[in-house]
Amino acid sequence: MGPELARDVAAECQVEVTREQLAAIEAGWDLTRRAALLDPPPASIEALGVLRRQGVRIGVLSNTHALELRSWEESPLVALVDVVAFSHEIGACKPHPLAYARVLARLGVAAGSAAYVGDGSSDELVGARSAGFGLVVLADEAASRWAPDDLPRLQAQADASVGSLTEIAELLDS
Template sequence: MRYPPTSTPLSTTLPASSTHPVGDVLLGTSRQRNSAGPAPRPIAVILDLFGTLVAAPSTGERKAAAAQFAEILGVSPSAAESVLSDTWRARHDGQLPSTTEVAAHLATRCNATAACVGELEMLMVRLAHVRLQADATLLQALELLQRGGIRLAVLSDASPDIAESWNRSDLASHFDAAVFSCRAGAVKPNRLLFRAVLRELGVASHQALYCGDGGGDELAGAERAGMHAVRVERRGGPSSLVFGETAWSGRSIPSVEALPSLLGCWGER
């Protein structure tokens, strides 16, 4: 794992169009804070993937993807969409640990021939590549955090196609660790995931800040694991799909691009 130098001061300089004054974005206070004074600035940031680093898919995008699956499987788009929905947990919690096994499982569920498995696998790889495209402003913010000595990790409820495509994405080089549910064998908010990512980073829970859009009860899960937590407005907009979202009254920021500013002013309020 490559860790950026921890002695470098955190820079908060972003292009004018990407800066977010902290005074404008702190909408609440973390439930981890106490009256004894501000907590030390975190040395690690753990980020959710979909809806946080990259856009969560919209209903339309999900239907378009299901139509592509349907064409290969020889079923109706609605049938493909139903199977994809029904197999979400199996695809994300490690029951199907590879893209090939996911493709074979989908073919079996749709009574399709084994001959379509390879084509399904290629489709999932193509879709994963598209889904992992990141905005330039986000990559810039991650670079600022790295230069400031912040250790970065991604923690995602993800299927094998995403996990297998991660290292080929523009995002991967900005992270010191990546924990995916399909490899860890659990989905959020299982504490196993939070323990795994802390172990990969080599930090204690109180030294870490978790940042996500709130799906999978992840923010409360992070706090139960002893971390600080902050919510970001869902990347892709409020119409994007999310599962297991719960209410949140703690800190919120508009996007990951605001994290350098937030950490630069940590403890001031």
Template sequence: MPRFQAVLFDFFGTLTRPVQRGSGHQATADLLGCPPEDFVEVLDRSFYERACGRFGTAEATLRWVCEQAGVRPSEEALRAAVACRQRAIRADTRLRVDAVPTLRALRDRGMRTGVISDCTHELPLFLPELAVAPLLDVRIFSIQVGRCKPDPALYLAACARLGLPPRDCLYVGDGGSQELTGAQQAGLTAVRLAAPDLVDHLVFGVDSGWVGPALLTLGEVVGLVDSSPVTVPLAGQ
């Protein structure tokens, strides 16, 4: 495995513990006057469209979701639901206990770090509040790029912001959105976080055919980086 200068991470399920929708999502549906089961069904089948920003702002997106479910909330209800959904997703987000120590250990070794996430409007707003925020050199969000993994644009955007070629970057993810295959096709080295708790993770587009290396804990990334060989330039290069 080559020597790396940066490690890029997926967010949900990788830097965080497994995600499941909590009670705040039912509260959001209630504010919209939408049956919770219909609300969730539309959310599930439209994730990638919403994560690419296809329907516009957060309010416009929830309006579209409601239209699919056959309800038409007021503008006041939409605004309240946007705030409620923001709180709900934030409440569902719990960092892994080894997320901060892992990022600190990598940075102590001179590594650059970053996150690449398929997400809707909420994550870019609350990630700055999280303990991992000051430990991330780059943050790439699908909702801002307008594309989702495994599109190479997300990985290449992260590499460009770091000023590094893809071959110098390691990508770590749980395998959602075919992200590992996408990272590899973009020229990065990819490893899967196969933590046992991910059996309960809400995930779409699982990279089920992935046969590359895997780690059981996030902290193992540090050992992987430490064990990668240092490439010594030849004289004159």
């Protein structure tokens, strides 16, 4: 959560937040994002490596702002993906069709021959379906962390669900 979002949430809740508190929120958010980018789960790294060795082109589409990506270039994920499309750079957020179109264009792939894998946040699965992705996959493990009560609804939006990224290669082979 960046300072703007923290400020907006505080205003909506009618809570006063000091400049120092906003700075602490930003620092905590930065540490969390840094850790996620610099130390992703080893199983995810392995799964992406398997997909790369199989010749699968991999794109990342993320609703972000510049503060969240200060550590992106240092991430081991950079070497494992072909293209990135960050919303603050491409001018569109999920679930807007333009966001999906931009990542597909960068990959040079038609939507119908592409698979979209996500945790269901930002209505991304509905957006991927509307954008014409041939396969829409819910990453259950990630979804269960942010929306455990919403899991059945999210699963219904997907063609398939996987417990972790390690199952993606098998799913694509079937």
